Amino acid sequence: MVSRISPLPRPSCTHRNGDHGKRVVKAWVRSGSSGVVPDRSGSRPTMRFGERVRKIEREDRLDPLISRVKKIAERLPTGTVRDVLHGVQFGHPLHSIMVHLPIGTWTSAVLLDLLPGKNERSAHTLVNIGLLATLPAAVSGLADWSQQHERQQRVGVVHAMSNGMGALLFGASSLARANGHKSWGKALALAGMGTVGFGGALGGHITYYRAGGANRADHFIDVLPEGWHDLGPLDHYPQEGMGGGDVDGVPVVVTRTEDTVSVLLGSCPHMGAPLSEGELVQGCVRCPWHGSEFRADDGTVVHGPATASLESLETSIVDGRLWVRPRMSVG
Ligand code: FES
Numbered sequence: 001m002v003s004r005i006s007p008l009p010r011p012s013c014t015h016r017n018g019d020h021g022k023r024v025v026k027a028w029v030r031s032g033s034s035g036v037v038p039d040r041s042g043s044r045p046t047m048r049f050g051e052r053v054r055k056i057e058r059e060d061r062l063d064p065l066i067s068r069v070k071k072i073a074e075r076l077p078t079g080t081v082r083d084v085l086h087g088v089q090f091g092h093p094l095h096s097i098m099v100h101l102p103i104g105t106w107t108s109a110v111l112l113d114l115l116p117g118k119n120e121r122s123a124h125t126l127v128n129i130g131l132l133a134t135l136p137a138a139v140s141g142l143a144d145w146s147q148q149h150e151r152q153q154r155v156g157v158v159h160a161m162s163n164g165m166g167a168l169l170f171g172a173s174s175l176a177r178a179n180g181h182k183s184w185g186k187a188l189a190l191a192g193m194g195t196v197g198f199g200g201a202l203g204g205h206i207t208y209y210r211a212g213g214a215n216r217a218d219h220f221i222d223v224l225p226e227g228w229h230d231l232g233p234l235d236h237y238p239q240e241g242m243g244g245g246d247v248d249g250v251p252v253v254v255t256r257t258e259d260t261v262s263v264l265l266g267s268c269p270h271m272g273a274p275l276s277e278g279e280l281v282q283g284c285v286r287c288p289w290h291g292s293e294f295r296a297d298d299g300t301v302v303h304g305p306a307t308a309s310l311e312s313l314e315t316s317i318v319d320g321r322l323w324v325r326p327r328m329s330v331g
Pocket of ligand 1: 268269270271272273287288289290291292304305306
């Protein structure tokens with residue numbers, strides 16, 4: 001006899017929201033595919049910005065556009081130039097730095113437009129500086145975008161379209177100002193600011209909600225237990241090669257040459273790929289997903305798209321067994 005499996009009731013969350021101690025019941029639960037749906041209490045739905053943007057992540061009608069933009073991204077130079085665009089030499093994503101220039105100058109221009117006084121010339125100059133800064137911001141963003149997951153890329157193309165529209169509006173504002181149409185110049189800049197603001201919020205979603213550009217391996221440093229840890233017999237790891245292991249669930253990658261052994265955290269800072277599944281190339285650990293490379297001896301990032309280096313662990317060999325500990329460990 002086949003017994004039916006009944007779904008367990010979902011737990012509900014209750015909290016006080018600070019409105020004078022009045023009890024509030026969170027009345028909405030997330031459905032599997034469509035974002036947020038009401039429970040049976042009939043309260044109004046509340047969908048936060050991050051939840052709304054996740055709808056864009058699932059929007060497969062954007063995929064043909066993504067294919068076309070990918071073809072443009074493939075034309076970007078490789079090697080050192082591509083590393084510069086990612087921000088490898090700087091140790092920080094370049095795009096998130098470059099976007100400050102157009103956003104900062106355009107925000108300042110709009111504020112000058114709104115303030116009393118004769119600010120037209122300064123505002124026009126700031127609009128034009130922002131336009132010049134758009135190109136490096138866009139190209140570095142394109143380089144990062146080309147190495148992201150599908151759901152990030154879907155949000156990314158909307159982010160780029162919104163910012164592109166904003167740049168066009170600021171371009172039109174500059175033209176209007178140059179031709180003496182001050183009011184049009186101000187109105188177009190204001191519209192451009194709103195569009196760029198929306199695009200920036202989508203960029204924030206990619207960065208903070210979806211950790212695009214964040215160091216995906218950073219948290220492992222904090223959970224790595226202090227003191228020495230046994231990684232087993234050294235012979236277990238191939239000479240002139242690499243192998244994987246873990247320290248209390250924290251993945252590590254072990255590389256060996258004839259007379260050296262190095263141990264790095266085994267998760268790629270770019271998107272968290274298991275580095276032990278990559279390869280050892282000329283003294284560097286190469287990531288299996290997007291090809292970032294890290295020096296095996298100290299974890300320094302050599303090629304992107306990753307921009308953060310890998311944490312390297314202190315090693316010791318006792319009776320043919322490999323031991324490791326975090327470098328700042330006192331145990
Ligand atoms: S996960 Fe992208 S380079 Fe490693």
